[in-house]
Amino acid sequence: MEDEVAVADSSCDQVDQSETVDVGQDNSSDATMKLCVLGLDKWMDAKDFEKWLKSFEVPLEFVSAHKNRYKEFGFVCFSNEESKSKFEAAVDNSQLKGRKIRVRPANEKDAADRKRPREDKVSSSKNADGKQSTRKESNKKQKKEEFSDDLIRNHKNRQITTDMNLQDIVTPLWQMPYEEQLQHKETYIRNTLAKVNRALGAGGGYPESDSEPRSEVISEFPDWSLGQFCCSLESILPSPEHARVGYRNKCEFTIGWDRNGQITVGFNRGGISSTDSAVESPNGCINIPPTALAICSEVEALVKRSELSPYHKARHDGSWRTVTVRLSNKTKQALVIVQVAPQAVPEEKLSQIKSELVQLLVGSVPEGAMAGDKQFSGISVISLYMQIHSGISEVASADAPMLLLSGQPFFTEQILGFSFQISPDAFFQVNSETCEVLYSKVRDWAEVDQDTVVLDICCGTGTIAICVSSGAFKVAGIEMVESAVQDAKHNAELNHVTNCQFYCGKAESVLSQVIDEINRDTTKPKKKIVGIVDPPRAGLHPTVLKALRTCKGLNRLVYVSCNPDTMVDNVAHLCRPANKKVKGPPFTPVKAVAVDLFPHTVHCEAVMLLQRL
Numbered sequence: 001m002e003d004e005v006a007v008a009d010s011s012c013d014q015v016d017q018s019e020t021v022d023v024g025q026d027n028s029s030d031a032t033m034k035l036c037v038l039g040l041d042k043w044m045d046a047k048d049f050e051k052w053l054k055s056f057e058v059p060l061e062f063v064s065a066h067k068n069r070y071k072e073f074g075f076v077c078f079s080n081e082e083s084k085s086k087f088e089a090a091v092d093n094s095q096l097k098g099r100k101i102r103v104r105p106a107n108e109k110d111a112a113d114r115k116r117p118r119e120d121k122v123s124s125s126k127n128a129d130g131k132q133s134t135r136k137e138s139n140k141k142q143k144k145e146e147f148s149d150d151l152i153r154n155h156k157n158r159q160i161t162t163d164m165n166l167q168d169i170v171t172p173l174w175q176m177p178y179e180e181q182l183q184h185k186e187t188y189i190r191n192t193l194a195k196v197n198r199a200l201g202a203g204g205g206y207p208e209s210d211s212e213p214r215s216e217v218i219s220e221f222p223d224w225s226l227g228q229f230c231c232s233l234e235s236i237l238p239s240p241e242h243a244r245v246g247y248r249n250k251c252e253f254t255i256g257w258d259r260n261g262q263i264t265v266g267f268n269r270g271g272i273s274s275t276d277s278a279v280e281s282p283n284g285c286i287n288i289p290p291t292a293l294a295i296c297s298e299v300e301a302l303v304k305r306s307e308l309s310p311y312h313k314a315r316h317d318g319s320w321r322t323v324t325v326r327l328s329n330k331t332k333q334a335l336v337i338v339q340v341a342p343q344a345v346p347e348e349k350l351s352q353i354k355s356e357l358v359q360l361l362v363g364s365v366p367e368g369a370m371a372g373d374k375q376f377s378g379i380s381v382i383s384l385y386m387q388i389h390s391g392i393s394e395v396a397s398a399d400a401p402m403l404l405l406s407g408q409p410f411f412t413e414q415i416l417g418f419s420f421q422i423s424p425d426a427f428f429q430v431n432s433e434t435c436e437v438l439y440s441k442v443r444d445w446a447e448v449d450q451d452t453v454v455l456d457i458c459c460g461t462g463t464i465a466i467c468v469s470s471g472a473f474k475v476a477g478i479e480m481v482e483s484a485v486q487d488a489k490h491n492a493e494l495n496h497v498t499n500c501q502f503y504c505g506k507a508e509s510v511l512s513q514v515i516d517e518i519n520r521d522t523t524k525p526k527k528k529i530v531g532i533v534d535p536p537r538a539g540l541h542p543t544v545l546k547a548l549r550t551c552k553g554l555n556r557l558v559y560v561s562c563n564p565d566t567m568v569d570n571v572a573h574l575c576r577p578a579n580k581k582v583k584g585p586p587f588t589p590v591k592a593v594a595v596d597l598f599p600h601t602v603h604c605e606a607v608m609l610l611q612r613l
Contacts (some may be wrong), residue, residue, distance in 0.1 A: 017389050022494045031077045032438040033063075035088060036107040039099050039577075045069045059089045072577070075106060086402050099577070133546050168281045168529045171287050171600035179245060180266075184598060185604045186236040189594040192564040192606065193229040196589065199572035200230060230571070231589035231608070236596060237441065243433030244599040246289035249413070250430050254279050254394065255303055255310045255320040263310060265323060266298035268394075277313065282431055287317050287600055292325040294376040295336060298360055299323050308349070311341045313392055319345055322394055322551060326411065326422065327379055327510055328432065333411040334376070335383040337424055339396065342388050354386060354405050362406045370408070383407040384422055404456055415439065416467050418495045426487055431597045438560070438595045438605055439467045445591075445609045446530050449473045453518050455531045455554065458545070462488030462500065464560075469497050476514045508543040511551060519553075531557040539566030544572045549584030555612040557587060564606045574610060 049067035051062055051074070061083040067074035078084040092103040167174050170369065173181045191209045238248065256265040256279035266281040282288050282296060288562060303310065303320050311318040319340050327334040338357055342350070364372030371380035384406040389396040402424055410421040413428065416436050422428050429435040442464060448454060452472045456465040459477030461484050467477045477500060479485050483563035485504040492500045503510045518527065531554050539561075540548075548554065557574070561567035574587045595605040 032082060032105075033281075035075045035076050035078075035084065036104045036106045037076060037091060038072070038102045038104060039096065039167045040067065040072050040101070041073055041097060041099075042072045043069065044074075045338065046074075049074050051093075052096065056090055056094075058086070060087050060090060061274070062087060064214065073301075079406060102199065109250075157192060162269075166269065166282070167284055167286070169269065170267060170282075170285045172602060174286055174600040176600075178238070179601065181599065182236050182238055185596060185602075186233070186594050189236070189564055189604070189606050190233050192568060193231060193233060193589075193592060195568045196230040196571050196575075197368040198569055200575055208491060225470050230575075230592045234591060234593040236594040236604070237437050239434040239596050239599050240437070243431055245286050247431045247433065247599065248287050248289060248292070249329075249428070249432050251282070251288055251292040251296075251325045253282065253292075253299075253323045253325075255299070255322060257310065263300065263304050265296045265303065276390075286318070287598075289327065289329075291334060295325050295334070295361065296323060297510050298376075299338065302356060304361055305368065306353070308353070313394075316392060317343070319343075321389060324424075326424075326428075327454055328378070328413040328518075330414045330432070331412045331419075332379050333383075334379050334381045335372075335385070335411040335422070335424060336381050337385040337387055337402070339387040339389050339394075341390055343390060354403075357386065358384060358406045365406070368468050373408070376536075381407070383409060383411050383424075387424075415463060418466050418497075420461060420463055420466075420491050421487065422461070423483065423487055426484060428463070429597060431599075434597045435463075438597065438607070439464060441593060441607055442532060442558050442560060442596065443468045444537060445607065446532060447556070448530065449526065449530055453529050455511070455514065455529060455551075457531060457533045457548075458535050458540075459488060459502065460484050460534070462491045462502060465500050465502070466491055466495055466497050466533060468532070469500050473527065474518070474521075475500045476511050476518070478507050478514065479504060503547065506543070508541070508547040511547045514549060516555065522613060527553075529553045529555070532560070533557065534560040534562075535566075535570075537563040537566065539570045540572075545570060546583070548574060549578075549582065549586070551584075557610040559608045559610060561606045561608070562603070566603075567608070571608060571610070585612050587611060 044052070044067055046065065046067045050065045053062070053065060053339035061078075063077045063079050064259075065074065065076050076087065078087065088103050091101060094101045096136060172183075175185075197279060208469060238244075254268040255264050256268065256277060259278045264279045264281055266279050267282055267285075268277050283293060306320070308319040309317075311321045319342075321339040321341055322337075324337040324339075325334060326336075340350075340353070345353075361374060362384055365372040371382045374381065383404070386403045386405055387396055388401040388403070389574045391397065391400075397462050410423045413420050413422055413432055415432065416439060420428070429438070446452075446468055448468055448471050450471065450473055452474050454468055454475040455474060456462075456467065456468075456477040459465050459479045460481075462477050465477040465488065477485075477488055479488065479502065482504050485502050488500075488502045492498075492502070503514060515529075518529070521527075529551075531548065531551070533544075533548075535544075548557065559567065559571065559574075561570075571589060573582070576582055577586055578584060590609040590611050592606060592608040595607060597603075597605050
């Protein structure tokens, strides 16, 4: 999807002559005597195009007609204004195989610019913010955008070398001024919008609407290029200043050895799949909170004085494996999971380890109290687990035993005034403070009111569903993980939210059932449906995209993406004109924004609003 797509030139005299039908003198040098016809069948060639034009009851007079196969637009040139006006009146809003045909002026400025010497080209175009910029300015901006795009991609795809500092591996932008980080991330999302645009161009362009709010972009339809965007991009939303350092509410540490053979609890330098098994202390990583560092240090001291050694994945021996710390700065609560390998560990030794962990991380718990007397930077461990995992991979299977050693089975986080109980394996955004910025934007763009039914697809533990529930008629959350659905129901009860209902199952299977229930509910005769999707990094499954396209009544969709690369394919599928394979009316991108949930890294979230117009 990222490859350049061949696009038809907007000047009639530069179209492939093999696909051209001439019916008179070509006056194409005058850009004002040229129209672009949108919405054509992509299988039509120039001869089919001319044949269709001659089928109109009103005789159409034109100089030449041009149409490339596999494109859904063509050009027609005229010798006079009268013929042009007559053509526009007859063809605009006509029908071709059930599709609405629209007629727009060809790109007048580009045609004029081609006549000028190279050094004089200073034509203007619209950028992603809707502002005019000269071609020289655009060239400079494009170079800057390419630099930002390469910067982000190079960091994502880089090879970890032995001479790299851990800070450069975990937070590769940590030495860059924060405002400059934001500029690079915003540019990366802007380039993502250009890729969506190119993907739509390759698939046949934009859907049309009677209201034509995007007519300016549609009029330039044939000129898909890197410098054009599928929708407007708002200024990137930064993390609040206090949420740019030590912001991670979930930290996963490996127990192993450093390069000097010393037992260390920290980060595996090469990652899970690397042959470099050296573990380095997380001290100095500016995205790790003091509480996590303190717990990490305590566990390291325990392992060093323990008779049991860390797990060695190459030899598949040893006991201590990982430590996971999840915490909330608002509620001052933490949940800790210590993962161990059970092989060659007598049961009495395992019992001793459990007791030592409780004393070390929880302390003495007074009768009736929720937490013990141990605190780490003002935060108490109110939930302590031991996970038993005998596999080679550090990622345990879903059925790996999770033993609650002390406290309650969850900890509590607060977002936008709502409380959420988070169990050990439940998904939650890693930057709680900036998560409020993200969910506020989602709530604003959803435009929820008393007539709104919200579909939260891939709802997880119900965080977005509950945050947008205020003022909505009903919220329906769909999630395929049973434990997450149970957490969502508990969270709704915890917050006294009564208009949320959660369904367990695949979205493509459950969505039609949910829509039927909504339509059968006669308490609100006039309902509008708004969808919200927040998929995992792999994006939405094709069957889910198909379900969204064919969902009747769903005309507004807020797409939240943690991986802008997969967003390109998903949005292109949702917005591509209907054909034999893609059913249902298409959506149109309206606006997008980047949200920096991950300061000092190359990652950010993207939110896009899609509508059926």
